[in-house]
Amino acid sequence: MSDTPRRRGADRTEAIMRTTLELGQEIGYAKLSIEAVAARAGAGKHTIYRRWPSKGALLLDSLLSLNEAGLDYPDTGDIAADLRVQIHAAVDLLAGPPFGPLFRALIGEAQHEPQVAAALNERFIGPQADKTVARLRAARDQGQLSPQFDLELAMAILSGPLYFQLLITQEPLTHEYVDRILDALFTGIGPTHAS
Amino acid sequence: MSDTPRRRGADRTEAIMRTTLELGQEIGYAKLSIEAVAARAGAGKHTIYRRWPSKGALLLDSLLSLNEAGLDYPDTGDIAADLRVQIHAAVDLLAGPPFGPLFRALIGEAQHEPQVAAALNERFIGPQADKTVARLRAARDQGQLSPQFDLELAMAILSGPLYFQLLITQEPLTHEYVDRILDALFTGIGPTHAS
């Protein structure tokens, strides 16, 4: 019933993550400081440090709070179409604002913070890989994929080119690009054996 | 007449880059400071700022000075074998010390410094891609590759999985892993058409 209630726990956590995303979008992750997040969120610095051990950890949580549901896989029975739909959705998330730029920054951070790298894999990459593998396994059992196809490599082969475009060449990551990659992968590099 | 003569120009440039690599290996790129490089190299900070606009630019130059020759492509006539050899060499460079850790850090830096990203593409990724495409084109003309194979995508498809392993999952990048990826790519994901 107070006019300016001193809120606790989850309230503060949420406000800090929201502010992190706001500031991150406005000034870019590189210039983002915990000091500035605290000031903008009306929080004490200690309140942030109590929750997150590093800027990377804060960003990771903030970012994942944007995608709590995760990316779900459709299963229409046509693996090629389903993969296309799912990867289109992934690309829309990864490449677009606000997720995209901050996600790239987070991967940058993961290069010198092993804990961020581990958490990123465990909480984002891993679950997505699991779903991908599960869907591909079903397709393989139905004969839509080559029986020899190595499911462990699926994530690297399917996602690698996207991350290459996102992180290295930094050219636009479009649906059309995804489609070309998928076509090439389904066909294979070598000449078709049957002729 | 001094015992440590005040050297100029290229001497200073080289000494600073060498020190950057040394310090980068010792304390990690994240903790690398221009201040520390200057102190260790016996150089004034101004001498560094006169040559490089940012830490990323300094690291890029320092790193590329390790691989001035670039990675050359063999051409034995067998594209599958040549690719394998070449990518093994690339992986040996990228994943091993001292290049690996600093290279990963550089890609991290490229996520928030567009100039570093541009220079990285222009001076390292691009040339490698050109060589790869040239070798693949020759192979395609000889019928060793599918005529439909999209050469523009070659670098993303071949390198993407490696960078995914290097940057995202951060698991060891071995020859055996490369071989499995290449096998899968040559075969293609879909079931073989001949049946």
Added chain:
Amino acid sequence: MSDTPRRRGADRTEAIMRTTLELGQEIGYAKLSIEAVAARAGAGKHTIYRRWPSKGALLLDSLLSLNEAGLDYPDTGDIAADLRVQIHAAVDLLAGPPFGPLFRALIGEAQHEPQVAAALNERFIGPQADKTVARLRAARDQGQLSPQFDLELAMAILSGPLYFQLLITQEPLTHEYVDRILDALFTGIGPTHAS
């Protein structure tokens, strides 16, 4: 039935003051924090703030609890001897541990906390001055002191040199020093009139 029963009122007050003295001795008053006292005493910070408005007030109470009886004046009929005895006792208290260092710190605190200064005068300096003046008045009435002797100044003249030694020069405050001061004061600075 608890092994560490949650005690109330005076128990807590006493425990907090005892802890204050302990910690003050161990780490020095300057580094003493209410946070640390609370933690060591197993008390909540609020329990301390409920009783004392400031660190100075807490220290004052803690310190005076060491000397609840006060310093009593002997009256043997010989004022010079009685003064000597009494000031020796005062010096033993003021200069020795644990009282001395904390007492000095308290006077330091009194320089920027008027409430501490007032309380210090009211509860420690004042009563001692009253006793001193009363004893001196008796001596004056008995002709042992000059009739012109200004009793109001007695405390300043007798104690001033001691506090000077304690607070300013910070050299040892010994019985021998006190004796020399008393001798000089009884004699006076000027040349003796009788000659």
Added chain:
Amino acid sequence: MSDTPRRRGADRTEAIMRTTLELGQEIGYAKLSIEAVAARAGAGKHTIYRRWPSKGALLLDSLLSLNEAGLDYPDTGDIAADLRVQIHAAVDLLAGPPFGPLFRALIGEAQHEPQVAAALNERFIGPQADKTVARLRAARDQGQLSPQFDLELAMAILSGPLYFQLLITQEPLTHEYVDRILDALFTGIGPTHAS
């Protein structure tokens, strides 16, 4: 020729001390922070820490810069009159703004910073004591003082009561008070021997 020249060394030192005195007067020493001095002086914190190891050391230098000449002793041949004049001057300095409040704070600081105490004695108390003793010695040689008078105690006996009033009772330190003290000291406490 620049409009806002970046000044060095002594300029910065002087500006910081001046700001320290200003801020100290405005908000009081207890609330004085190095952060605030730096901000007000337009100086970096490091520039302050480079020069002074602590707040006390900064205040000491700042304060002594107000009284670089020191308090000089007159010598008219009449020691009682000269002492009176000199102590009046000392009291005017010690008790009045801006010196007084900051000087009290400095003595407070000296209670838990031995280095401040040492510097205070060496640079302020000591020189004043030396002058006092020299003047008193001359007077003693001329027969104006008791030959037995212990010159080593002079400073404590003469100044002690003033510091007692300044630091402990914190009542006004007036010329009239000084005069009463001096009268009492010259006379001595005991009854006059001539009777």
Added chain:
DNA sequence: GGCTAAGCGAGACGGTACGTCAAGTCTTGCG
């Protein structure tokens, strides 16, 4: 003897300042 009100420990919270570090700019004086 059960109920309520207060005291209490614990510690989260918004703040302020600490003392350190490095960034990037500048000045000085050597060679």
Added chain:
DNA sequence: CGCAAGACTTGACGTACCGTCTCGCTTAGCC
């Protein structure tokens, strides 16, 4: 005149306490 040396302002770091606050638990005191 390029350089090393390093002083300078700026800004962020991560830590320590401040004094206020909320949270449940315990304990007294009053019905």
